[in-house]
Amino acid sequence: MNAVSRSNAYNFGFLDEYAKKEVRRAILKAIAIPGYQVPYASREMPMGRGFGTGGLQLTLSLIGPNDVLKVIDQGSDDSVNAVNLRRFIEMTCPGVSTTTKTAECTLIQSRHRIPERPLTSKQIIVLQVPYPDPLVVVEPSEDKRKTMHGEADYSRLLVKLYEDIVKFDEITISHRYPTRINDHYVIDPSPIPRWDVPKLHASAALILFGAGREKKIYAVPPHTKAEPLAFSDVPFRVEDFRDEQGRRRACARCGCTDSFLDEFVTDSGIKTYQCSDSDWCNEKMALARQTEGKPA
Amino acid sequence: MGYVAIKGGGRAIAGAAAATEFLRTEEGLSDTPAEPLGIHAILHQLRYLVDRVVSEGGVYHPQFAALAIKQSLGDTLEAAFALRAWRSTRPRLSTTPPLDTSRMRLIRRISSAFKDIPGGQMLGPTPDYALRLLRMELMDESPAAFRAFARRWLESCPETQLPDSFPKVLDALRAEGLLPPVTSRTQAAFDITREPLVFPVPRSAQLATMARAETGSLLAIAYSNMRGYGDVHPTIAELRVGYLPVMLPHPITNELTEVGEVLITECEVVAMYEASDTGGKPMFTMGYGACFGHNEVKAISMAILDRALQKGMKDGPGNPSEDPEFVLLHVDGVDSMGFASHYKMPHYVTFQSDLDRLRTTQQKQGERA
Numbered sequence: 027m028n029a030v031s032r033s034n035a036y037n038f039g040f041l042d043e044y045a046k047k048e049v050r051r052a053i054l055k056a057i058a059i060p061g062y063q064v065p066y067a068s069r070e071m072p073m074g075r076g077f078g079t080g081g082l083q084l085t086l087s088l089i090g091p092n093d094v095l096k097v098i099d100q101g102s103d104d105s106v107n108a109v110n111l112r113r114f115i116e117m118t119c120p121g122v123s124t125t126t127k128t129a130e131c132t133l134i135q136s137r138h139r140i141p142e143r144p145l146t147s148k149q150i151i152v153l154q155v156p157y158p159d160p161l162v163v164v165e166p167s168e169d170k171r172k173t174m175h176g177e178a179d180y181s182r183l184l185v186k187l188y189e190d191i192v193k194f195d196e197i198t199i200s201h202r203y204p205t206r207i208n209d210h211y212v213i214d215p216s217p218i219p220r221w222d223v224p225k226l227h228a229s230a231a232l233i234l235f236g237a238g239r240e241k242k243i244y245a246v247p248p249h250t251k252a253e254p255l256a257f258s259d260v261p262f263r264v265e266d267f268r269d270e271q272g273r274r275r276a277c278a279r280c281g282c283t284d285s286f287l288d289e290f291v292t293d294s295g296i297k298t299y300q301c302s303d304s305d306w307c308n309e310k311m312a313l314a315r316q317t318e319g320k321p322a
Numbered sequence: 323m324g325y326v327a328i329k330g331g332g333r334a335i336a337g338a339a340a341a342t343e344f345l346r347t348e349e350g351l352s353d354t355p356a357e358p359l360g361i362h363a364i365l366h367q368l369r370y371l372v373d374r375v376v377s378e379g380g381v382y383h384p385q386f387a388a389l390a391i392k393q394s395l396g397d398t399l400e401a402a403f404a405l406r407a408w409r410s411t412r413p414r415l416s417t418t419p420p421l422d423t424s425r426m427r428l429i430r431r432i433s434s435a436f437k438d439i440p441g442g443q444m445l446g447p448t449p450d451y452a453l454r455l456l457r458m459e460l461m462d463e464s465p466a467a468f469r470a471f472a473r474r475w476l477e478s479c480p481e482t483q484l485p486d487s488f489p490k491v492l493d494a495l496r497a498e499g500l501l502p503p504v505t506s507r508t509q510a511a512f513d514i515t516r517e518p519l520v521f522p523v524p525r526s527a528q529l530a531t532m533a534r535a536e537t538g539s540l541l542a543i544a545y546s547n548m549r550g551y552g553d554v555h556p557t558i559a560e561l562r563v564g565y566l567p568v569m570l571p572h573p574i575t576n577e578l579t580e581v582g583e584v585l586i587t588e589c590e591v592v593a594m595y596e597a598s599d600t601g602g603k604p605m606f607t608m609g610y611g612a613c614f615g616h617n618e619v620k621a622i623s624m625a626i627l628d629r630a631l632q633k634g635m636k637d638g639p640g641n642p643s644e645d646p647e648f649v650l651l652h653v654d655g656v657d658s659m660g661f662a663s664h665y666k667m668p669h670y671v672t673f674q675s676d677l678d679r680l681r682t683t684q685q686k687q688g689e690r691a
Contacts, residue, residue, distance in 0.1 A: 040410070040411060041410055042410075042413040044414065045410065065520050066518055067514075067515060067517050067518050069410040070403070070406035070407045070409065070410050071410065072404070072407035074660035074661075075656060075659075075660025075661050076663065076664025076665075076667075077660065077663075099667075100668050100670050100671050101671065104332075105331055106334055107668075109331035109332045109335060110335055113332070113335075138669075139671055156661070167521075168651075169522065194686065195686045196682055196683050196686055198683060199679070200672065200676045201672040201675040217669075217671070219672065219674065219675040221675075239657045239660060241518040265678040286671070286674075288670055288671070289674055302671055302674075
């Protein structure tokens, strides 16, 4: 084996330039047709399919040396998968800076959450997607689903919602809530909770979705209409964080009462709640400390 | 109160990697430490493992396949995965024209359709007729024993002159009019590494997908067809294993030039005849399988599925093995193992959302009752 084949020197962004160009072309098409799933030849990445390889290919194709990157998983910058992805990007994109602060980044790669702090027009968020097609729950064949999307035929999906109401008096879809983009294509917004779905609507930031295993890219461009599927008499509802007395639960750490909360059971068996978005929580804490520190 | 969520991710990952590396190197602590596994030892003594990884990795690089096997502690899915990921970093520089497998330098070729075939049957290296009894003497082998056997075997080989190539069994069937003639040789092949599968996909895309599929997945679906969820009933017209010359246009003269060779397995099955749509003579139908390395079960499974998929494309799928979407989207090892593994990642947010739905629904049902 010669010295060259032993070296670990990868191209900036790991992928070869042709591959990155191909991904960027697919992104442009996705932006031009909001909500349409653009097929692309997804490359194998050195981490497992399902761990964010689709999002990663988008991030690596978009990132430049001037970008400031934030990587989160379940809302946290420090979860194992987020750390792993961030490390890989730092390793293969020398010169790129990373941050945990939503306010400071230009590019966010995320799994299962959109940050609580509203994003700006200077930012792009890339969401990792396991199942790109909302119709998969009613139609297993991709070929048939493609026709249904083309004709904006979502009747079977609406029937599913209706059946839920008949059976449970409630729409039972918890996350991956089907959302209609720009009055035509219905997307699977990735496994974000319903809490995050309203953030898709008229977002200032560009929202990109990458499904590596399923080889699809789609987008919700800035200032685009995004409506969760619902009925006029059964409105869409986000997760309910009220306690038995009807009071909104607060984060046990920062006291915030308007963020998505993770539920914990302490060793003594008591249920507590904390912000899922770690940066949001830290920011609130810092703010509280500042206010406390000031003389009254 | 500290932030409870999954802290210390970086340290945990490094720790897990070190623990795995310890498993690999632990033997170094024993009183009679063994040599670290050499790439050469893997290439030669675990050659079917290398062949499988080369084939599923979809890149012909036996040395790196051996390295991948070594670093993944022999996990074929992981090894093929590492090889594929490495391939993602390589640009596509050139494309070969379709290669002629009749020019293969064969180490083995058999036909189960005819007792004698032009050029003759050649059993070659195969465990097919071996008794699967544990060979206890291999528990402790010496380099001297290796050398002795290899030398004895070579010396006992008769010096017969083998022809450079063998005629294909199918050509004889075609000449007799039992198989349809080859028609679409000029059609450009679909490149699955540069284009996504958007159904319906051409046969070349199906073949390419199966050629780098995970062996076990391919076998399971092909087996379902053999057992009764399908009706291919194949006969192996020819199975050949050998080194195929790889031809590329010369950069200056543009003349096709041999740049090397790859070990491949090729299988052609013939299945029961069909009446022609156009009222012509009924003919046999065929299925084709080929993959990198010496992987006979894979090539046979692929040939059966190729035949099943052609039927499904023509008449509509009658069972899973005839459905191109079902077969092609579920046989890739990197995709399927990755997705199965991803369930180990945290799903706190979505589970929180699930809890919200269940509690709300339970509450509503309670109110109703």
